[in-house]
Amino acid sequence: MHNEFLEMRAHAWLADLGLYVRRAQNVPWGTARMLYEDVVPRDQPAVILDIGANVGQTSRAYAHSFPDATIHAFEPFPRIHAVCRQNLRKFPRIHCHCLAVGDQCEKRVIALATEDNHCTFNQITRPAGADTPAALREEIQVTTLDAFLREQRIPTVHILKTDTEGNELAVFRGGHEALTRGAVRSILVEATLQEGNTFHVRLEVITSCLAPLHFRFYGLYDISYTPTGEMHVFSALYKLQPPSPSVPSTVGSRK
Numbered sequence: 001m002h003n004e005f006l007e008m009r010a011h012a013w014l015a016d017l018g019l020y021v022r023r024a025q026n027v028p029w030g031t032a033r034m035l036y037e038d039v040v041p042r043d044q045p046a047v048i049l050d051i052g053a054n055v056g057q058t059s060r061a062y063a064h065s066f067p068d069a070t071i072h073a074f075e076p077f078p079r080i081h082a083v084c085r086q087n088l089r090k091f092p093r094i095h096c097h098c099l100a101v102g103d104q105c106e107k108r109v110i111a112l113a114t115e116d117n118h119c120t121f122n123q124i125t126r127p128a129g130a131d132t133p134a135a136l137r138e139e140i141q142v143t144t145l146d147a148f149l150r151e152q153r154i155p156t157v158h159i160l161k162t163d164t165e166g167n168e169l170a171v172f173r174g175g176h177e178a179l180t181r182g183a184v185r186s187i188l189v190e191a192t193l194q195e196g197n198t199f200h201v202r203l204e205v206i207t208s209c210l211a212p213l214h215f216r217f218y219g220l221y222d223i224s225y226t227p228t229g230e231m232h233v234f235s236a237l238y239k240l241q242p243p244s245p246s247v248p249s250t251v252g253s254r255k
Helices: 002-015 055-065 076-087 143-153 166-171 174-178 205-215
Strands: 047-051 069-073 092-099 101-102 106-111 136-146 159-162 188-193 215-225 231-240
Touching: 047 055, 055 069, 055 076, 055 092, 055 159, 069 205, 076 092, 101 166, 136 143, 143 174, 166 174, 166 188, 166 205, 174 205, 188 205, 188 215, 205 215, 205 231
Parallel strands: 047 069, 047 159, 069 092, 101 136, 159 188
Antiparallel strands: 106 136, 188 231, 215 231
16 A cells, blocks of 8 residues: 555656656557567567658667667658668667668659658658759659568568558558458557548548458557647557458258
């Protein structure tokens, strides 16, 4: 009882400072190993794709959760990719690719949001125009999930994380073959509930896209809120649930 009282006092004191503390198992990060115990076989190293790696923060977190995993980090913007590669240089099992992932393999000239090498708001769907300053023009290479898995000879992806500033549906379209045959076991995708958010796809749209492919919504993590407390963006986790074997009909059968 004494310990519980001290814990309550500590929570109250922190709340006065605008801080809230919860136990890790109650609010796990989307990269926590505990979320994937039924996805990654105990006797098999995980294969993880970090699509939209930015400067490598998520790849690093997954590397700590799965030290023996092979991780492929995709960051298409060359200047940001250079920072990502530098940040992840001490992780030999993380492979950095200067690639975007979409629904077709092609080159694009993109208008950057800023010259900041840590910017998280660049969109590969924002083409450069004639009036785009040279400092904000960047050529990127786009591949598809299906093409990448074939080229790398990867039969199974245990975790696919995608944070592509609204390009998630194109990622799924470009991985239709892999998703259809069950080669991807789980998907962690940044999403929103807000109308008119051009940088994130709404949760119900993602769910309706993945449900026919037998992915079940599992939970929300890494939630951020607006200053008024409205849920802003979050990581939504989906897990593959193979369809149940069909049961032979007994209608009209004779015993």
